[in-house]
Every structure is written in structure tokens, then in C-alpha cells.
Amino acid sequence: MTEARSFAATLNLYQLSFPLGIKDCWVNIYGPKDGQEIHLHSNSIISGNYYLQAPEGASGIVLHSPMIDQMFMPPLMEITTANSGAAEIPIEEGMFVLSRSFVKHSVRQSAVKQDRISISFNLSM
Numbered sequence: 188m189t190e191a192r193s194f195a196a197t198l199n200l201y202q203l204s205f206p207l208g209i210k211d212c213w214v215n216i217y218g219p220k221d222g223q224e225i226h227l228h229s230n231s232i233i234s235g236n237y238y239l240q241a242p243e244g245a246s247g248i249v250l251h252s253p254m255i256d257q258m259f260m261p262p263l264m265e266i267t268t269a270n271s272g273a274a275e276i277p278i279e280e281g282m283f284v285l286s287r288s289f290v291k292h293s294v295r296q297s298a299v300k301q302d303r304i305s306i307s308f309n310l311s312m
Contacts, residue, residue, distance in 0.1 A: 191233055191310055194285045200232065205312040207233065212308040217246070221303075222296035225251055231288035231309035238282045242301035247275045248284055251291040278303075 188207065195202055210231055217223075228234045236248060255272040263270055275295070276284060286292070288309060297303060 190283055191235065191285060194233060198287070200312065202312070207310045207312055210309040210311040212306065215303075215305045215307055217294065217297050217303040219298075219300050220296050221294075222246065223294040225291050225293040227291045228288040228309050230311070232312050233285055233310040234288045234290075235283065235285040235308055235310070237306045238278045238280055238284075238304070239306065240302060240304040241278045241280045241282070242299050242303065244299045245278060245301075245303040246295040246297050247277045249273050249275045249293045249295065250286060251293065253289055253291065278305075 188209075191207055192202060195207055200207075215223075215236075250273065252272045260272070268274060278284070
């Protein structure tokens with residue numbers, strides 16, 4: 188909660204009268220060839236993941252631009268990190284990732300044999 192409150196302060200969320208609270212929480216276990224399609228977390232303010240087990244080569248979390256559905260995508264000569272509309276954050280054990288809940292995200296299909304285990308949660312005010 189300390190990190191989440193700090194993140195909320197960076198976003199200038201008014202926490203004095205509206206403190207953050209855990210709305211829901213769950214465990215994700217991704218085995219070989221498991222992944223997660225693009226989605227977002229409605230009716231929440233901040234969403235997060237804590238990575239308990241992240242074997243080398245495990246899929247990261249892919250954050251998708253919230254503007255991509257609203258904008259025309261021009262013809263591209265090559266897709267790069269600067270123009271793709273999505274960015275994959277590599278993960279490692281003990282890593283903590285927070286984002287606004289409206290940010291669409293996904294997980295690529297796992298290419299490793301070991302399980303990738305995380306705890307996900309949503310916070311509301």
C-alpha cells in the first residue's frame with residue numbers, strides 16, 4: 188500500500204478524504220503456452236501486479252496505449268517501440284508494477300517451461 192499511495196500521490200489523487208483500498212486480489216499462474224488477452228480493469232483506480240516467480244525468459248506485461256482505439260494508425264515502414272502503441276515491460280521476481288486501471292494490458296503466450304506466478308489486485312477510493 189505504501190507504493191500504491193506514493194503512485195496515487197504522483198497522480199495527484201485526493202487521498203485525504205478518499206483513501207485507497209484493496210477492491211480485489213487474485214493469483215495468476217501461467218504455465219507453458221499460457222497467456223492473457225488484452226483487457227483492462229473497470230471500476231477501479233489503480234491496478235497492480237507483484238511477481239512471485241518469474242523464470243528467465245518469462246513473458247512480461249504488455250501495456251497498450253489507451254489512445255490506440257481512438258486514433259487512426261498511419262502506414263508504418265517498420266514497427267518500433269516508438270510507434271507500436273504497446274510496450275512490454277520485462278519482469279523479474281520481486282518486481283511490483285502499478286498502472287491506472289484504464290490501461291489495457293496483456294501477457295504474451297509463455298515460451299518457458301517453468302510457471303510464472305504473480306499476485307494481481309485492484310485498488311479503489
